[in-house]
Amino acid sequence: MSFTNTGQMTRRPTHPGEMLREDFMPEYGLSISALARAIGVSRQSINDLVRERRAVSPSIALRLARLFGNSPEFWLNAQRTVDLWEVARSVEKEINRIQPLDVA
Incomplete structure (x- = not known):
């Protein structure tokens, strides 16, 4: 038997930069500069990411996945979870006004 997760997360999901x-x-043992060099991006890009001022892009996800031996989906899914949580919070009242349709 499976159960649908209908509860909404109350805390902000972990940002990929965190x-x-x-x-x-x-x-x-990586510094911001060393990580930036290793994946071929600017130090500012990594700094913004780890300070949670920038989102993980598909390009960064591919680079991080290659470096750390995981998948780009790992990084993109983490970012997507944060993005959806933040948007859901910002438009919650508008979304709650929408009436679900019933099948005809």
Whole structure:
């Protein structure tokens, strides 16, 4: 038997930049500059990402996946979860006014 998850997360999901800052970079001994060099992007791009001022793009997701040996979907799904949570919070009243349709 399976159950549908109908509860809404009340805390903000973990931003991929936080994952980089707290988990990946310390584990691999990477600084912002070293990570930027390793994946071929600017230091500013990585700095903005780890400070959660920038979203993970498909290009960055591919680069991070190659470097850390995981998948681009890992990074993009983490970003998508944060994006959906933030938008859901900002338009909650508007969404709640929409009446679901019944099948004819």
